[in-house]
Amino acid sequence: MRSPANLHVDFDSEEERQFPVRTAIEWVLRVIGLVALVFLIWQAIHLLNEKISGRAEGETVRESLVRWSTQETPHDIHAVLDSIPSPELRDWLASFPATQTAMSWEGVSLKPSAVSVEPIADPRKAVRVWVAAPNEGQVAVSDSMGLIDSVAITSGGAVLNLHHLDGPVTATIDGTAATAALRDSLKVKPVLILGIASWEGKFIMASLEEHGWKVDARFQVSPKGKGVVVQGPAEPRIDTANYGTVIVLDSSAAKYAGALANFARNQGGGVIVTGYAAPLNAFQGIMPGNATMPSILSEEIAARDSSFARSVLKIAKITGLHSSAIPIEKRKDDVTVAAWVLGKGKVMQVGYLDTWKWRLGGIEQDPNAEYTLWWSRMVSGVTYAPRYDVQVVNEVEPTPMASLVGILGKPETKEAKAAGILNDPRLLPFLFGLVMAAFLLEWASRRLRGRP
Amino acid sequence: MVDDFVFATAIYDSGDWESAPLLPQNLIDSIAQYTALPVAPSGIYVALGTEEIFNYPFVWFTGHLPVRFTDQERTNLKKFVERGGFMVIDDHNHDIDGHFHKTVLEEISRTFGADALQPIPKDHEIYHCFFKFKDGPPATQHELNGWGDQLIHKELFAVTINGRIGILYSNKDYSSEWNFGPKTKEFMQVDPTKFGINMIVYALTR
Numbered sequence: 001m002r003s004p005a006n007l008h009v010d011f012d013s014e015e016e017r018q019f020p021v022r023t024a025i026e027w028v029l030r031v032i033g034l035v036a037l038v039f040l041i042w043q044a045i046h047l048l049n050e051k052i053s054g055r056a057e058g059e060t061v062r063e064s065l066v067r068w069s070t071q072e073t074p075h076d077i078h079a080v081l082d083s084i085p086s087p088e089l090r091d092w093l094a095s096f097p098a099t100q101t102a103m104s105w106e107g108v109s110l111k112p113s114a115v116s117v118e119p120i121a122d123p124r125k126a127v128r129v130w131v132a133a134p135n136e137g138q139v140a141v142s143d144s145m146g147l148i149d150s151v152a153i154t155s156g157g158a159v160l161n162l163h164h165l166d167g168p169v170t171a172t173i174d175g176t177a178a179t180a181a182l183r184d185s186l187k188v189k190p191v192l193i194l195g196i197a198s199w200e201g202k203f204i205m206a207s208l209e210e211h212g213w214k215v216d217a218r219f220q221v222s223p224k225g226k227g228v229v230v231q232g233p234a235e236p237r238i239d240t241a242n243y244g245t246v247i248v249l250d251s252s253a254a255k256y257a258g259a260l261a262n263f264a265r266n267q268g269g270g271v272i273v274t275g276y277a278a279p280l281n282a283f284q285g286i287m288p289g290n291a292t293m294p295s296i297l298s299e300e301i302a303a304r305d306s307s308f309a310r311s312v313l314k315i316a317k318i319t320g321l322h323s324s325a326i327p328i329e330k331r332k333d334d335v336t337v338a339a340w341v342l343g344k345g346k347v348m349q350v351g352y353l354d355t356w357k358w359r360l361g362g363i364e365q366d367p368n369a370e371y372t373l374w375w376s377r378m379v380s381g382v383t384y385a386p387r388y389d390v391q392v393v394n395e396v397e398p399t400p401m402a403s404l405v406g407i408l409g410k411p412e413t414k415e416a417k418a419a420g421i422l423n424d425p426r427l428l429p430f431l432f433g434l435v436m437a438a439f440l441l442e443w444a445s446r447r448l449r450g451r452p
Numbered sequence: 453m454v455d456d457f458v459f460a461t462a463i464y465d466s467g468d469w470e471s472a473p474l475l476p477q478n479l480i481d482s483i484a485q486y487t488a489l490p491v492a493p494s495g496i497y498v499a500l501g502t503e504e505i506f507n508y509p510f511v512w513f514t515g516h517l518p519v520r521f522t523d524q525e526r527t528n529l530k531k532f533v534e535r536g537g538f539m540v541i542d543d544h545n546h547d548i549d550g551h552f553h554k555t556v557l558e559e560i561s562r563t564f565g566a567d568a569l570q571p572i573p574k575d576h577e578i579y580h581c582f583f584k585f586k587d588g589p590p591a592t593q594h595e596l597n598g599w600g601d602q603l604i605h606k607e608l609f610a611v612t613i614n615g616r617i618g619i620l621y622s623n624k625d626y627s628s629e630w631n632f633g634p635k636t637k638e639f640m641q642v643d644p645t646k647f648g649i650n651m652i653v654y655a656l657t658r
Binding site: 195196197198199200201202203205206209210217219220221222223227229231249250276354356357359360361362367368 | 454455457486487488489490503506507509532534535536537581582614615616653655656657658
């Protein structure tokens with residue numbers, strides 16, 4: 001007779017022989033269950049210790065910041081920017097390190113740009129806008145009233161002279177906007193014109209007044225008696241308290257040469273000496289160059305008869321420029337306008353003769369406007385114009401990319417991590433289910449064939 | 453050295469633009485007599501309908517007959533004035549409702565607008581920029597003699613651009629008054645061309 005223990009052993013063996021496949025499946029289920037259980041425990045421990053990283057791109061950055069600030073506390077975050085963020089968003093990103101969340105960012109599509117705006121000494125409150133940007137694409141310049149102009153970027157930037165500006169100026173390049181505002185402005189002083197009554201004086205005065213300059217003039221008509229036609233004081237006081245610029249037309253102004261030298265050299269005033277006055281000895285001490293006379297008659301004048309542009313005016317070409325003098329305009333190799341800094345002021349020498357012919361008989365679409373603008377720019381270039389502060393606008397960002405780097409630190413490229421199967425938390429419930437299913441099936445199988 | 457002032461008289465298609473042939477020389481003589489302005493010794497005739505008009509910022513325009521501008525003359529006149537030129541249009545008939553007067557005013561209206569021509573006040577700069585005319589425009593002998601309309605025209609008229617006279621219109625007949633022979637001036641108590649100097653000085657300085 002066999003002992004009960006031997007009977008039990010024999011019974012198991014008997015069952016296994018009776019259900020060999022089912023027994024094997026039960027063993028497989030046991031192994032699967034155990035392996036899944038071990039993996040489940042391992043992953044649970046792994047996830048508990050893993051550092052959570054956050055990554056957001058483009059338009060999702062804002063909503064990710066909300067989530068990282070209110071729901072999760074990632075160990076580190078990485079923002080991929082496709083446009084310069086608003087100051088609020090930028091400061092939000094910059095605040096994460098204070099909460100022990102490392103922050104990094106990148107923005108390969110961002111364009112480094114900068115914009116600056118400065119006043120021009122101009123009665124119409126004209127401004128000059130400087131834009132710096134990579135040599136590609138267009139920059140759209142706008143103010144609070146809307147788009148002003150769109151220009152191509154060349155040589156690392158663009159310069160625009162604008163007649164007027166409403167509020168801050170914004171330069172937008174491929175979605176990256178830089179904003180700047182005037183910090184100060186210039187007090188424009190009147191212009192004084194000295195010369196014999198002539199078309200040159202009349203047209204210069206008319207054009208400057210039409211542009212908005214206040215002009216005083218002293219036009220000599222006759223050497224005797226009340227032979228002078230004045231606009232403004234009968235005897236002008238040439239100093240920067242009264243004038244920013246003096247325009248000298250001819251020899252009748254020679255008696256003011258000393259006062260003009262003092263006006264420019266010691267007070268910072270601007271002097272413009274035009275063609276007929278330029279060769280005079282009286283002005284040689286203040287001139288940026290020498291004037292040659294007789295004047296050159298351009299060959300184009302004969303061809304065009306009575307049609308004039310600046311390019312065909314007669315000139316007293318400027319030679320022997322001082323080393324510090326700057327040629328402003330040239331006709332072929334001849335300098336036609338030059339300027340230099342004399343002490344505190346500036347002196348400009350205009351070599352064109354009878355520029356009025358350009359305004360009256362100009363061949364441009366609107367010679368009136370061209371002539372007026374040209375003379376106004378000549379005056380703006382040399383005039384004495386003290387600065388004064390204007391209301392500062394704080395909501396400007398003249399160098400958005402530089403500010404971004406300054407506040408967030410250097411950008412760094414980080415590849416997005418591919419979510420591995422081993423550290424995917426979504427696997428946990430699956431593993432739990434697998435464990436439960438394997439053990440339940442194995443248990444059920446055994447029970448159905450009468451085994452405990 | 454400054455470019456000489458050149459006295460230009462307008463030629464136009466429709467009228468007797470050459471009706472005051474001695475006037476330019478008399479005014480040129482007066483410029484030389486009263487001022488130190490460099491002046492060309494002879495005047496010039498320039499066609500209003502050509503580009504040449506733009507070489508001469510001061511232009512005298514006169515006649516007796518009806519005036520009808522060609523399109524080119526009208527275009528040039530508008531451009532000339534808007535760019536700063538100064539034209540004196542003087543009615544050689546010195547009447548009120550004469551053909552020249554009526555037709556020139558129509559042309560001015562057509563070119564510059566119905567209200568463009570306005571009377572200028574007696575204290576206007578043109579009356580005191582060199583010689584003083586405290587009563588406004590000086591009367592001519594024709595007005596004083598009661599020849600023609602027997603009226604003294606009290607004022608001149610102007611088309612003003614940016615505060616400056618571009619067209620000075622007179623129906624006082626300065627063209628007759630200043631169109632005298634070379635020796636006549638010697639026997640005049642008052643030189644009548646002085647107001648012409650004011651016109652030129654005004655044009656050169658404003």
